[in-house]
Amino acid sequence: MIYVVGTGSGKIDGMTSEAFEILKSCDVIVGYKKYVDLVKDYFPDKVFITNGMRQELERCEQALKFAKEHNKTVALISSGDSGVYGMAGLMLEVAKDSNQEIKIIPGVTAANSAASILGAPLMNDYVVISLSDLMTDWEIIDKRLKAACEGDFVICIYNPASNHRPLNFKKACETLLKYKSPKTNCGYVRNIGRDGEEFEIMTLEKIKDCEKIDMLCTVIIGNSQSYVYDGKMITARGYDLGKNIQS
Amino acid sequence: MIYVVGTGSGKIDGMTSEAFEILKSCDVIVGYKKYVDLVKDYFPDKVFITNGMRQELERCEQALKFAKEHNKTVALISSGDSGVYGMAGLMLEVAKDSNQEIKIIPGVTAANSAASILGAPLMNDYVVISLSDLMTDWEIIDKRLKAACEGDFVICIYNPASNHRPLNFKKACETLLKYKSPKTNCGYVRNIGRDGEEFEIMTLEKIKDCEKIDMLCTVIIGNSQSYVYDGKMITARGYDLGKNIQS
Numbered sequence: 001m002i003y004v005v006g007t008g009s010g011k012i013d014g015m016t017s018e019a020f021e022i023l024k025s026c027d028v029i030v031g032y033k034k035y036v037d038l039v040k041d042y043f044p045d046k047v048f049i050t051n052g053m054r055q056e057l058e059r060c061e062q063a064l065k066f067a068k069e070h071n072k073t074v075a076l077i078s079s080g081d082s083g084v085y086g087m088a089g090l091m092l093e094v095a096k097d098s099n100q101e102i103k104i105i106p107g108v109t110a111a112n113s114a115a116s117i118l119g120a121p122l123m124n125d126y127v128v129i130s131l132s133d134l135m136t137d138w139e140i141i142d143k144r145l146k147a148a149c150e151g152d153f154v155i156c157i158y159n160p161a162s163n164h165r166p167l168n169f170k171k172a173c174e175t176l177l178k179y180k181s182p183k184t185n186c187g188y189v190r191n192i193g194r195d196g197e198e199f200e201i202m203t204l205e206k207i208k209d210c211e212k213i214d215m216l217c218t219v220i221i222g223n224s225q226s227y228v229y230d231g232k233m234i235t236a237r238g239y240d241l242g243k244n245i246q247s
Numbered sequence: 248m249i250y251v252v253g254t255g256s257g258k259i260d261g262m263t264s265e266a267f268e269i270l271k272s273c274d275v276i277v278g279y280k281k282y283v284d285l286v287k288d289y290f291p292d293k294v295f296i297t298n299g300m301r302q303e304l305e306r307c308e309q310a311l312k313f314a315k316e317h318n319k320t321v322a323l324i325s326s327g328d329s330g331v332y333g334m335a336g337l338m339l340e341v342a343k344d345s346n347q348e349i350k351i352i353p354g355v356t357a358a359n360s361a362a363s364i365l366g367a368p369l370m371n372d373y374v375v376i377s378l379s380d381l382m383t384d385w386e387i388i389d390k391r392l393k394a395a396c397e398g399d400f401v402i403c404i405y406n407p408a409s410n411h412r413p414l415n416f417k418k419a420c421e422t423l424l425k426y427k428s429p430k431t432n433c434g435y436v437r438n439i440g441r442d443g444e445e446f447e448i449m450t451l452e453k454i455k456d457c458e459k460i461d462m463l464c465t466v467i468i469g470n471s472q473s474y475v476y477d478g479k480m481i482t483a484r485g486y487d488l489g490k491n492i493q494s
Binding site: 011015105 | 255256259260261264265329330333335338351354355360364368370371373376382388394399476479483
């Protein structure tokens with residue numbers, strides 16, 4: 001059996017009980033080294049199979065091998081939700097025609113954990129977009145950013161920048177600024193649920209040049225109804241609270 | 248102290264450990280009756296304050312009263328994630344100027360739990376849209392559906408239909424069909440994590456007239472890369488697995 005498990009945002013108590021129990025009862029835990037390091041102290045008796053970034057395919061093949069050839073119960077882990085830019089899809093694809101039973105165990109994805117730290121920015125319709133152009137052409141990403149503006153969605157950005165693509169976030173903000181007010185409220189959270197967690201709320205024109213934005217960040221760009229009150233980013237849902245409530 | 252807690256999809260082990268510990272240690276649990284019923288057996292010694300649908304404002308006022316006037320630790324609960332169409336935003340708005348400390352505790356939202364049941368449909372960029380036009384005009388919802396098509400996003404639909412709005416889902420599908428192939432792969436999950444959980448995968452032209460779609464459903468509409476294999480809905484992320492993998 002292979003479970004593809006989302007371990008939630010960094011900290012161990014951000015995992016669901018279902019995910020925790022599976023990691024406790026499985027034989028083998030497979031994952032990207034950095035994510036396995038976040039959980040391994042809690043499951044000391046497991047066999048751990050880890051590798052590096054961009055070795056997702058090999059990870060799935062290892063999971064399949066342990067489940068199929070050695071008849072082990074395997075947990076293949078992703079941080080956040082395994083179904084959002086995680087291992088779920090690739091595992092299903094790699095296991096095609098293998099008759100291997102696979103179960104996807106969801107977790108709290110970064111859009112939702114970041115939102116909880118910033119306030120309540122996802123109270124209305126939102127999009128989730130990755131700025132990684134390793135597997136999606138930039139033209140498609142750019143088209144999606146434009147469509148997200150046209151729909152006045154709140155926009156959650158994953159993988160905003162990395163060493164390989166340092167300018168993607170700035171480029172994305174330039175596209176957003178063609179359609180959205182430079183005063184649009186935005187926020188980022190860095191190292192969600194981990195040591196060094198930090199966040200900041202600012203305007204779109206400021207976040208464009210914010211040097212903190214890197215691959216450890218999740219960014220949320222407000223819609224036209226998002227506002228900031230007392231250090232919290234809130235997207236109004238539309239309750240009638242009287243005119244004096246919304247500043 | 249007020250915690251606004253997302254309890255995840257229906258079943259108790261879909262809750263994060265953090266959420267569970269807060270419900271265990273708080274004094275008062277406030278929530279919509281149906282959601283409180285899902286958790287109350289696990290926390291028998293609590294004071295429960297429940298009310299009906301559309302009484303969200305009163306729920307927040309009760310939470311604030313117990314925290315502020317009676318100095319209690321209050322957990323205000325939402326199913327799924329409290330920050331997605333949940334109680335987080337309204338609670339922050341109601342508590343303005345009260346100096347009340349409020350902490351948002353995220354949970355697994357229905358987009359992610361539904362996706363895990365259908366397969367891996369959210370492996371690429373997606374939008375979350377509610378079809379409830381109680382607080383958002385239909386013109387805005389319709390504009391967002393159109394924008395979601397233009398960006399070729401996977402589309403997660405919350406509140407697809409209800410007794411008050413039986414035709415919204417059909418209307419939404421008619422908009423989607425102007426832009427998307429009638430053969431687009433889609434799925435719904437009904438009663439996620441609860442008794443009577445069921446799901447089905449079908450095409451967009453079929454789901455438009457599917458009589459199962461009601462307020463207990465979450466619907467996921469694929470993008471142009473979503474396909475179905477062995478009963479699972481998968482959105483390709485773009486890994487190079489060789490041409491023979493993707494059917």
